[in-house]
Amino acid sequence: MKTVHLLDYGVGNIGSIAGLIGSLGGVGVLTAEPKVIRTCPVLVLPGVGSAFTATRELIARDLLAPLADRHAARLPIIGICLGAQLLFSQLEEAPGPGLGFLPGTVAPLTGTARFNTGWCPLDWAALSATGFATGLHRADTYFFNHQYVCPPPADGRVVTVPGRADVTALYLAGHLCGIQFHPEKSQMQGRRLMKNILCHYHGL
Amino acid sequence: MAFKRILGVLAVRDGRLVKSYGYNRWRPAGGLVTALHNLDRWGTDEIVVLDISRRATVDPEVLAQIKSARVSTPLAYGGGIRRPDDLSRLMDIGCDRFVVESLLFDAPDTVHRLADLAGRQALIASLPMVSTTVGGPAIWRPSGALPFAGWRERLRMLPVSEYLVIATEAEGAEGNFPKALLDTLAGFPEGSLLWFGGLDLGSARACLARPETIGVAWGNLLHERELAVPLLRRRLGRAHLRPVRLA
Numbered sequence: 001m002k003t004v005h006l007l008d009y010g011v012g013n014i015g016s017i018a019g020l021i022g023s024l025g026g027v028g029v030l031t032a033e034p035k036v037i038r039t040c041p042v043l044v045l046p047g048v049g050s051a052f053t054a055t056r057e058l059i060a061r062d063l064l065a066p067l068a069d070r071h072a073a074r075l076p077i078i079g080i081c082l083g084a085q086l087l088f089s090q091l092e093e094a095p096g097p098g099l100g101f102l103p104g105t106v107a108p109l110t111g112t113a114r115f116n117t118g119w120c121p122l123d124w125a126a127l128s129a130t131g132f133a134t135g136l137h138r139a140d141t142y143f144f145n146h147q148y149v150c151p152p153p154a155d156g157r158v159v160t161v162p163g164r165a166d167v168t169a170l171y172l173a174g175h176l177c178g179i180q181f182h183p184e185k186s187q188m189q190g191r192r193l194m195k196n197i198l199c200h201y202h203g204l
Numbered sequence: 205m206a207f208k209r210i211l212g213v214l215a216v217r218d219g220r221l222v223k224s225y226g227y228n229r230w231r232p233a234g235g236l237v238t239a240l241h242n243l244d245r246w247g248t249d250e251i252v253v254l255d256i257s258r259r260a261t262v263d264p265e266v267l268a269q270i271k272s273a274r275v276s277t278p279l280a281y282g283g284g285i286r287r288p289d290d291l292s293r294l295m296d297i298g299c300d301r302f303v304v305e306s307l308l309f310d311a312p313d314t315v316h317r318l319a320d321l322a323g324r325q326a327l328i329a330s331l332p333m334v335s336t337t338v339g340g341p342a343i344w345r346p347s348g349a350l351p352f353a354g355w356r357e358r359l360r361m362l363p364v365s366e367y368l369v370i371a372t373e374a375e376g377a378e379g380n381f382p383k384a385l386l387d388t389l390a391g392f393p394e395g396s397l398l399w400f401g402g403l404d405l406g407s408a409r410a411c412l413a414r415p416e417t418i419g420v421a422w423g424n425l426l427h428e429r430e431l432a433v434p435l436l437r438r439r440l441g442r443a444h445l446r447p448v449r450l451a
Contacts, residue, residue, distance in 0.1 A: 016298040019274045048295055050323040082323075093323075111205075112394050115325045115365040117301075118206025118418065119249060119446045141446040143278050144206060145300060147325045147365070164205055185278045185300060187247065188451050 012046035047082025084178030104151035209249035209419035225376035247448035255283025374402025
C-alpha cells in the first residue's frame, strides 16, 4: 500500500481525507516532520476554517521553511479547500501573505451570494487530457463550502463551475494542485476524483 | 450558484438516536451509525446531527459514533457547542459545519471566536421558532420565548452563513409546516435559509421557490424509509436540486 502524507498543522479535515485515502487502498499518514515534508512523494495540505488561524498555525509550528523547500524541489503538493488558497501569495481573509508559491490574491466571492456552500457541477474542459476526469460524469456535482476564491494561476490550467468563471474549482500549476471543493465529502464522485489525482501524482 | 439541498436531520438525546415530536416527546429510533450510513448511501446533500439533550458540552459518546461512521457526505453538528475547542474536536472526527443556538443569545462574542477559527461559512444559526398568541412569531428559549421582531436584525448580523429555521411545534408531524414562517423570514440574505419541521412535498416546494432558501430538511422520515432521499428528490423535481448517481 502506498503512503500519502497529510500535513498536520491542527487545522482541517484530516480524518476524513485519511479515511478517503484508506478507502482507495492507500495509507494516509499525518506528518509535521520537516524531513518528511521536504522529501515525501506527495503531500496533501488540508484545511477547513479560516485563513487567519491556518497561517498562524503554520508559523507557530515552524512549517513554512520545509514547505518552501519542498516547493523549490518541485515535489507535488495537493491543497484542499483552504489548503488550495494557502498556496497563493496574498490572502485577504488573513489578512496577510500566504505561502507565496503562486502569485495572486485569494479574495472574497463577488455577486449577491456571500458564500458558496453546496453542490456544484464542474467544467472539465481544461483538464480533459490529464485523466483527472476519468470515470466522472458531466452531471456529477461536488461539495463546496467557502467564501473566498483562488485566482486562476497564471501558468496553470483551471476547472471552473459552469456559469461562474470566477470560481476556481480546481487548478493545476506544475507540481501544485489546488482543489477548492471537498472531494472527501463529495460521495462517490469525490472518491473517484481523488483516486485519479493520486494516480496522476503517486501511482496510487 | 450551488444547487439547493435536501438535508437529513438526525436528532440524538442522551447519546441515542431518537424520533422527536415537537421537541417535547421522543422515542428511540435505532442506531445513529446505521442512520448515518443510510443517508450517506442514498445521496443526501448534507447530514445534520442535532443533540437535543440540552447539554452544556459536546457528548463524547455521540462523537465516537459519528467518527466510526466515516461518512462521505457533508456533516453538520449541533448541540453543546460552547468553545472553540469543541469545533476542533468536531473537525477531527469529520464534521464540516457547526450549528449553534444558545450561544447566539447567551454569548454572541463566542460566536465571533468560533467564526475566527472555522470561518463564517462553517457556522449555522439554529432558530427554533414558536408561535405566540400575542406579539407574532418568537424564538424558543428555555427561559422564555423571545419576540423574533426584536432579534431579527441582530440575527442577520451574526457571523454565520446559514440559518436553520425550525418549525418547533410542527416538528415530527409531516404536513404541519406553517407556511407563514416563510414571510416572517423574508428578506434574509439570498441562499441563507434551511427549513425544518413538518415539511411535506407542497410546503417544501414553497420553501425551495424562495430566493432566501438554500435547503429543506427532514428528520426520521428520511432514513427510516428505504431510499427515501432519491424518491424525495424525484418528487421535488429538478428545478432546484442536483442530480445524484448512486453506487
